[in-house]
Amino acid sequence: MGKRLGWSRGVGIRRLIVAVLVLVLVVSASLGGYRSSRDTTNRTSFFGDFDSPDHVEATLWITKVDAAADTFSLTITDVRPYGSLADDNGNFAEDATLVTNALGTWRTQITRGDSAPDADQRIALDGSITDYPFDRYKASIEMHVDRADGTELPVAVIVFSTDPFFSVTPSQGAAQSGGTMVNLAIHRTLPTMVFAIFIMVLMLGLATAAVIAAYFVQSGRRGLNFTACSMMGALLFALIPLRNAVPGSPPIGSVIDFASFFIAEAIISISLISTVLNGYRHEMAVERAAAVPAEEVSPEPAEASASPTDQRLPSLP
Incomplete structure (x- = not known):
């Protein structure tokens, strides 16, 4: 048991050292890019x-x-x-x-x-x-x-x-x-290009997240999932200020639009609309099924009533 704990601690320390070294290398490369851009x-x-x-x-x-x-x-x-x-x-x-x-x-x-x-x-x-x-x-x-x-x-x-x-x-x-x-x-400049490309990749990633949410809701027949619909609606309108945040204020119709913005907006819109329509159909089907009354159980046949002749006969002592 002690050897296993020691081995786990050694692995954890090595992973920590590797993570610190990777972080130092990333920061150094980023500062090197800044230095090059500054010069x-x-x-x-x-x-x-x-x-x-x-x-x-x-x-x-x-x-x-x-x-x-x-x-x-x-x-x-x-x-x-x-x-x-x-x-x-x-x-x-x-x-x-x-x-x-x-x-x-x-x-x-x-x-x-x-x-x-x-x-x-x-x-x-x-x-x-x-x-x-x-x-x-x-x-x-x-x-x-x-x-x-x-x-x-x-x-x-x-x-x-x-x-x-x-x-x-x-x-x-x-x-x-x-x-x-x-x-x-x-x-x-290099920082401007890096930031613009990051925004393009981010918009496509958000569109992928919307597709995953739509598939999760519709494939599981979860009806109108307002959490997923709210997320997709927020993404739909958040992309506009995100796109306008890129430096240089490029006009609509630039490469950034055809490569990511238009595609992301279309994918998120389709995901949101399809989720709402299919969820609505599912909810309506559930309500119709609940509104159908249970089949009435037919009453058992009543016992035959006594004949008038029997009614007139006196009962035996």
């Missing part, structure tokens, strides 16, 4: 003609990717001339014009002796948000700085991305007429 989001990239002593340098901040509007917001800051292009105060030594491929206001005038103003711009994206959460986009930033006579100045840019929901991978592009072009490959 991808806060990436700093350099493009353009940094080697030229006379160039204009600018910092580009990608602040928000608006996939629904097919644009992203770009803030141009810290535009500085270097070498002979700068005066003694570090400002522009001559008039210049900053030109980008932005929508709307794409020209910014720079006055001689002044620093360049910051500019908030929007640039078009190429992609489809209905591919959510696997949607990917392409875009480019083209920047020129021209003298008053139209001559191109060498341009160098520093690119930052601060949108926590998108990973931006920049690469050097070839501008057609001088300046600097940066090509961008944009996709959802």
